[in-house]
Amino acid sequence: MKLHCLIARPVQLMILIALAATISRSQNNFIVISPGDSPSTILMKAAAVRPSPRQLAWQSLEFIAFAHFGMNTYMDQEWGKGTEDPAMFNPTDFDARQWVRVIKDAGMKMLIITAKHHDGFCLWPSNYTTHSVARSPWKNGKGDVVGELSNACREAGLKFGVYLSPWDRHEPTYGDSPVYNRHFRNQLRELLTNYGDIAEVWFDGANGEGPNGKKQIYDWQSYYKLIRELQPNAIIAVMGPDVRWVGTESGYGRETEWSVVPDIVQNLGSTASGSQQDVVDGGFAPRDLMMDDLGSRPKIMHARTLLWYPAETDVSIRPGWFYHAEQDNLVKSPAKLVDIYCSSVGRNSLLLLNIPPDKRGKISDSDIEALRGMRTILDQTFKTNLAADATILASSDQPGHPAASVTEKSSNRYWIAAEGALSALLEVRMPEVRIFDRLVLQEELRVGQRIESFRLESWDGTHWKTVTHGTTVGYKRLLRFPPVASKRVRLVIDSSRATPTLATFGLYKSPPTVTIEPGGGSFETSTQVQLATETRDASIYYTLDGSQPTFQSLRYSGPIELTRSAQIKAAASYNGELCAEISEAQFTKCFKVQKLSLEKQANVKYSAIGPSILIDGQRGSLDFQDKKWIGFLGDDVVAVLDLGFARDIHSIIAGFLQQQGSWIFLPDEVQFSVSDDGDRWVEVGARKNSLSRTESVVVKDYTCPVKDVRARFVKISAKNIGVCPPWHAGAGEKAWLFVDEIMVE
Ligand code: FUL
Numbered sequence: 001m002k003l004h005c006l007i008a009r010p011v012q013l014m015i016l017i018a019l020a021a022t023i024s025r026s027q028n029n030f031i032v033i034s035p036g037d038s039p040s041t042i043l044m045k046a047a048a049v050r051p052s053p054r055q056l057a058w059q060s061l062e063f064i065a066f067a068h069f070g071m072n073t074y075m076d077q078e079w080g081k082g083t084e085d086p087a088m089f090n091p092t093d094f095d096a097r098q099w100v101r102v103i104k105d106a107g108m109k110m111l112i113i114t115a116k117h118h119d120g121f122c123l124w125p126s127n128y129t130t131h132s133v134a135r136s137p138w139k140n141g142k143g144d145v146v147g148e149l150s151n152a153c154r155e156a157g158l159k160f161g162v163y164l165s166p167w168d169r170h171e172p173t174y175g176d177s178p179v180y181n182r183h184f185r186n187q188l189r190e191l192l193t194n195y196g197d198i199a200e201v202w203f204d205g206a207n208g209e210g211p212n213g214k215k216q217i218y219d220w221q222s223y224y225k226l227i228r229e230l231q232p233n234a235i236i237a238v239m240g241p242d243v244r245w246v247g248t249e250s251g252y253g254r255e256t257e258w259s260v261v262p263d264i265v266q267n268l269g270s271t272a273s274g275s276q277q278d279v280v281d282g283g284f285a286p287r288d289l290m291m292d293d294l295g296s297r298p299k300i301m302h303a304r305t306l307l308w309y310p311a312e313t314d315v316s317i318r319p320g321w322f323y324h325a326e327q328d329n330l331v332k333s334p335a336k337l338v339d340i341y342c343s344s345v346g347r348n349s350l351l352l353l354n355i356p357p358d359k360r361g362k363i364s365d366s367d368i369e370a371l372r373g374m375r376t377i378l379d380q381t382f383k384t385n386l387a388a389d390a391t392i393l394a395s396s397d398q399p400g401h402p403a404a405s406v407t408e409k410s411s412n413r414y415w416i417a418a419e420g421a422l423s424a425l426l427e428v429r430m431p432e433v434r435i436f437d438r439l440v441l442q443e444e445l446r447v448g449q450r451i452e453s454f455r456l457e458s459w460d461g462t463h464w465k466t467v468t469h470g471t472t473v474g475y476k477r478l479l480r481f482p483p484v485a486s487k488r489v490r491l492v493i494d495s496s497r498a499t500p501t502l503a504t505f506g507l508y509k510s511p512p513t514v515t516i517e518p519g520g521g522s523f524e525t526s527t528q529v530q531l532a533t534e535t536r537d538a539s540i541y542y543t544l545d546g547s548q549p550t551f552q553s554l555r556y557s558g559p560i561e562l563t564r565s566a567q568i569k570a571a572a573s574y575n576g577e578l579c580a581e582i583s584e585a586q587f588t589k590c591f592k593v594q595k596l597s598l599e600k601q602a603n604v605k606y607s608a609i610g611p612s613i614l615i616d617g618q619r620g621s622l623d624f625q626d627k628k629w630i631g632f633l634g635d636d637v638v639a640v641l642d643l644g645f646a647r648d649i650h651s652i653i654a655g656f657l658q659q660q661g662s663w664i665f666l667p668d669e670v671q672f673s674v675s676d677d678g679d680r681w682v683e684v685g686a687r688k689n690s691l692s693r694t695e696s697v698v699v700k701d702y703t704c705p706v707k708d709v710r711a712r713f714v715k716i717s718a719k720n721i722g723v724c725p726p727w728h729a730g731a732g733e734k735a736w737l738f739v740d741e742i743m744v745e
Pocket of ligand 1: 205206314321
């Protein structure tokens with residue numbers, strides 16, 4: 001038995017190596033699994049699937065922009081009906097170059113415009129419909145958004161792509177399948193012939209007609225054929241064969257993301273075995289793309305075909321895909337955008353970030369500011385690879401592929417372990433102890449995706465300690481961890497589908513952030529707050545009024561004594577630069593509340609941790625889902641606070657939220673009463689709402705100053721508007737009332 005094993009192993013290895021050599025010569029972005037293939041053959045076949053040249057070029061763009069702009073921008077809606085009057089489309093200050101500047105400055109490499117969304121309104125003067133810019137007052141019907149954008153992109157060296165919605169709620173032929181397919185191809189042809197190079201065609205899967213609506217059978221194959229004929233380098237994304245939707249619109253990709261996935265295309269097996277054509281163009285029909293895992297071992301073992309089908313993560317910088325002034329306060333923060341970047345680009349996916357221009361036809365200031373902040377944090381973090389000058393040792397390598405390749409900046413080389421190795425080790429020796437908290441790895445995709453699990457270890461003088469670990473790497477893997485100080489680290493590749501390769505190894509340090517201690521809360525008379533950074537030679541600048549810290553702000557020199565409510569924002573300054581990541585904490589001066597009771601309980605969906613959230617000193621943000629708000633559907637809020645004993649009261653404050661897009665409205669009126677015994681109440685004031693119900697998202701405090709009032713109990717009664725107003729999408733339905741925080745000073 002033993003002997004058999006000893007003999008069999010090298011023989012098996014040789015067979016596998018021979019097989020690997022045959023497979024690796026195949027340059028296909030798909031491979032057929034034969035019924036008798038063993039698990040190791042299947043793994044090797046998976047590792048041999050390569051991106052097509054257009055997929056490879058697309059992947060290296062990393063970060064690209066989406067712009068949802070069109071009739072919906074002017075109608076203030078997300079999905080138009082197709083009956084909108086073209087006269088509504090009228091940008092007052094359309095500026096394609098401004099879009100391109102903003103997108104380029106943010107580090108994005110392509111712009112994809114919604115040339116036609118579901119409402120059918122075309123942003124170019126299509127010859128096949130009257131529902132377009134040609135019928136709008138903008139530039140007297142002579143304007144062409146697609147034209148101006150494609151020119152501006154070309155001028156600035158940015159790639160250009162188009163979103164053309166197959167679902168068209170305006171086009172009368174929609175539902176008459178062959179006729180509409182012809183119409184759709186005609187429009188596609190216009191876009192693909194009149195606007196220079198098109199790098200990506202984005203087909204969306206939405207079809208909201210419902211069971212009783214028009215049933216249109218899309219002739220996808222004919223669309224793909226036309227694209228390949230007219231723009232052979234264009235990527236066909238989402239409802240297309242080159243790139244798949246990551247499966248969520250949150251901006252967060254999978255921890256384990258394989259670009260090689262099985263059987264996601266119907267009829268692929270038969271198409272592949274019967275021809276040498278570009279198999280992914282045949283019989284395409286995506287299946288469930290929302291699963292947690294699409295391509296790991298258990299998923300590929302029973303596949304008929306494996307293909308290169310990488311993920312694209314689309315997400316909007318705002319809650320909506322289109323611009324709504326109401327959402328100007330809800331733009332994702334720089335830190336959130338960085339988190340999204342690390343969880344998409346950093347998880348083997350491409351990030352497609354939507355920045356919807358406003359009614360002027362320009363990207364709004366709030367979005368520009370968020371993008372700038374994000375770019376600064378990314379630049380400050382990834383400026384210097386701390387392993388760039390390290391000595392790299394590998395468990396093995398191959399001629400022409402030394403370990404040192406992984407830190408070479410502008411070389412095409414990559415490291416590859418010895419033929420047949422399925423695990424490997426890279427040791428990185430830096431000239432001195434360095435502090436790092438980010439790891440960046442890249443596989444060499446020209447030879448496929450192979451690594452299945454890895455870990456980073458650091459040498460603490462006596463032991464190797466695990467710093468972080470992961471599964472897939474692919475195009476890029478970015479991992480964040482608490483700062484580590486060491487001069488020796490090693491990357492242990494525990495498992496790989498074929499000989500491990502690596503094109504990039506990078507260690508980075510994110511700019512220092514400030515910790516605020518305590519992290520916020522309420523206090524009665526005064527409180528002390530301490531600020532610190534993990535880097536000793538960084539200084540700290542801060543503000544107390546919620547404004548952005550600058551070099552002109554207060555410089556931290558010791559504990560801050562607060563005697564008034566404050567919103568602290570702080571940033572570290574390091575190497576002469578102010579770090580873009582801002583820390584913040586809220587401190588509220590108010591009496592300690594012994595007990596708070598609500599006359600009517602909150603709606604179960606928005607009851608947070610319970611009524612005590614209303615007096616925890618932490619204010620609800622502009623995000624109604626932040627678990628700090630308490631929500632009431634159709635009901636009023638009546639809250640009674642027991643201060644424990646009689647206090648001299650100067651003011652009573654209650655905060656409310658308005659976000660009418662989510663059916664949340666400010667109360668019309670809030671009444672404030674006090675009592676000595678919790679039984680007999682005296683009203684001490686009332687505040688009416690002065691803001692319009694159409695007003696954008698706001699948090700509003702209803703403040704009631706009082707004089708010569710001494711009491712133990714305080715009551716706040718806020719009136720829900722009852723039902724959504726007649727002009728609102730939810731007209732006549734129950735309205736929400738959201739409250740947080742209640743403070744008595
Ligand atoms: C979805 C569409 O319905 C949205 O409006 C948006 O265009 C998004 C990117 O795709 O399916």
